[in-house]
Amino acid sequence: MSPTRQPSPGLARALIPHMVRRGSGHIVTIGSVSDHVAYSGSAAYAASKYGLRGLHEVLRLELSRTGVRTTLLSPGPVNTDIWDAIDPDSKPGFTKRRDMLCAEDVAAAALYAVTQPQRVDVTEVRLMPTVYTARS
Numbered sequence: 001m002s003p004t005r006q007p008s009p010g011l012a013r014a015l016i017p018h019m020v021r022r023g024s025g026h027i028v029t030i031g032s033v034s035d036h037v038a039y040s041g042s043a044a045y046a047a048s049k050y051g052l053r054g055l056h057e058v059l060r061l062e063l064s065r066t067g068v069r070t071t072l073l074s075p076g077p078v079n080t081d082i083w084d085a086i087d088p089d090s091k092p093g094f095t096k097r098r099d100m101l102c103a104e105d106v107a108a109a110a111l112y113a114v115t116q117p118q119r120v121d122v123t124e125v126r127l128m129p130t131v132y133t134a135r136s
Contacts, residue, residue, distance in 0.1 A: 012059070016068065023067035026114045029056040030106065031074040033128065060123065069121045071113040075106050076128040099131040 012027050019025025034046045035053035053072065060070040077088070079100040088094035105127060113122040 016059075016063070019068045020063070020066045024118065025068040027056075027059060027063070027068065027070045028110050028113060029053075029059075029070070029072045030110075031056070031072050033074055033076045033126065035072075035074055036126070037134075067118070069113075069118075071110070071122050072124045073106060073109050073113070074124065074126045075101055075109075076126075076132055077101065078103060078106060095129060095132055099129050101127055101129050 015025070016027070019027075029052060031053050032045075032049045034042060035049040038046055053074075056070065056072045060072075063070055077083070077095045077100040079097050079102060083097060083100075086094070088100075089096050109125045109127055113125060116122055
């Protein structure tokens with residue numbers, strides 16, 4: 001599954017009661033740097049990512065002390081098909097596709113979070129490409 005697509009929050013809501021009863025589990029939310037930083041020209045995307053971050057924060061609070069852990073992954077630009085229509089390589093101020101993160105980078109961060117000992121809750125991870133162009 002691409003970092004730009006993920007199951008609906010309804011799926012997490014359906015699974016959470018089972019995780020709470022079991023006293024363990026992990027909800028990983030894939031956000032975006034756009035859940036921290038606003039970029040002009042991307043109002044709908046930013047609104048969806050800020051909303052997802054808000055939902056994640058509520059889940060984190062509701063699940064504290066249940067044994068169910070939560071992690072918000074907020075990657076910068078990831079080289080997926082979401083960029084096809086934008087063509088960042090031809091636009092000044094955009095990170096070039098060759099410099100973007102790969103989906104595997106985001107997956108590795110998720111794996112890191114979920115494989116920590118139960119006493120460790122990796123609550124948030126921000127991933128950025130080494131070569132990154134912040135645009136306004």
